[in-house]
Amino acid sequence: MDIVVCVKRVPMTQEVDLEIDAQHRDVRKDVLAYVINEWDNYAIEEAILLKEKHGGTVTAVTVGAEDDEEVLRRCLAMGADKALRIDPGNITLDPFVVSKVLATAIKGLPLDLVLTGVQADDLNEGAVGVMLAEQLSLPHCAVVTRVEPSEGELTVRVELEGGTDEVSKIRLPALLAIQTGINVPRYVSIMGIRKAAKKELNVVKAEDLGLTQDDLSPRTIIEELFPPPETAGAQLIEGDPATVAEEILKIIKEKGVSL
């Protein structure tokens, strides 16, 4: 099975103070550390597991600048065979434009399956994967937690809400958006990344893909980024751990729990 996996490099925003930039449209990114998007890490692992079991190739693709090659090298170290970076240059990206760029770049590759993450950790849109499927006329599944291949098709588990899942069969070629928890992504060592440096990493420019003005015209426009509206918020319990513990136990008892 030939598998293409789309990945994105995103800033780490947990346990970090975020600063809104001067244009009020995004956060100041120069002060943040970057990682592979968590969902994409599960997607690349799933692709490699499928390859290890059923044969084929894995190609990792990203739309990004040179710094973003870091996540492609990581995918190569995990076991991807090839990588492709599509340099967007000065193009303004939204999910529609990204999906157009990806579709055009991927179209020529041999592929049975395209994997993406369900969403990216930064803007949480969850739209690129399914849009890409449509651009490539592939059947798709937006939240996948299990993949089992059989002749010409896959049996997938789709995560619904409230403790119920759906099992469906999907014909190949297809696109699946992978949910976290589907596997346990393997560890990547610095040594592994160094070893993978010999693997093929191609770069194409989005402007060379022959996209039209309409293809490159974003459908959504970020107008403003702002802090969440004020809420009453939590009443803070302060002091040394012993004092805090005392207070917590008092509250729990007051609320009718016997300890």
Added chain:
Amino acid sequence: MADIFVIVEHRQGEAREISFQALWKANDLSEKMNAPVTAIVMGGKEEPFVPEIASRADKVIVIENESLRNFTPDLYLGILQSLIQENRPFITLVGHTPWGMDLGPSLSVRTGYPVATDCVDVLIENDRPKVVRQVYSGKLFQKMSFKESEGYLITLRAGAFPSDRAGQYKGEVIRKDVPAGLPEVRRQFVAFEESSAGAIDITQADLLVSVGRGICEQENVAVVQELADLMGGVLSCSRPVVDKNWLPKFHQVGTSGKSVKPKVYFALGISGAFQHVAGITGAGTIIAVNKDKKAPIFRVAHYGVVDDLFKVVEALKGKLKK
């Protein structure tokens, strides 16, 4: 004014809560824009929830066929595409659920209408929609507008709107045949599967001691389990802990796990992603411990401790062992 469409999500003969939330927002927009609300039901023969939907919409278009009883995106998309081309709705609302995540972006590519996903509000400014979304782990909000279009597609976050069940409309129910020339089915529903059955029922506990990403290492699960035992509480967790296989799924609180209603929910190292918070709205009192003072959990908790959770856990153990 062109219609506001609501795509009704349902499962096993019941309309999902998100459908009523979407209808609430549709009616709110309808008042502002004087546009009729049309609900779209694609389902099996005689789905029992149609009258309930009709009381919250001006019109319900029902397309019934046994092939539509369960979510079948190839057919659903074919039908929606033709309904949109026929009616040209100004706004189409669908939940940001596994259904809507497959339908919204697809319809956008097929119809050329722009889509905004996972929206917590929809505003009308100068006769055009704008949306509000949460970004960067819920720490910031974003206001987004669309490229000008005849129609707009919006997927709504579950729980972002009230689900008004007191419908006052007498929506006309229009039954339509499945349109001719639908595409072949490439993704076929097989079955539903329970995902969080297990040894412990976290929904019955008075006290839940719940761990999140902040516990860092698998070994620390036992550290908190010991505290839960000393307190007479039950151990639960947020999604990352299950994703890492540190606890089985039946411990998970949230939209893809379980909704809980303990007297006290004690959250340790849980940042408070909305999917998690949606599962604890029934908790009497929420006490949260997290290192990050900006963690969204502090927006919903009644009491908060900004500190290393392990210091607090050890101090609690010390007091309880005495």
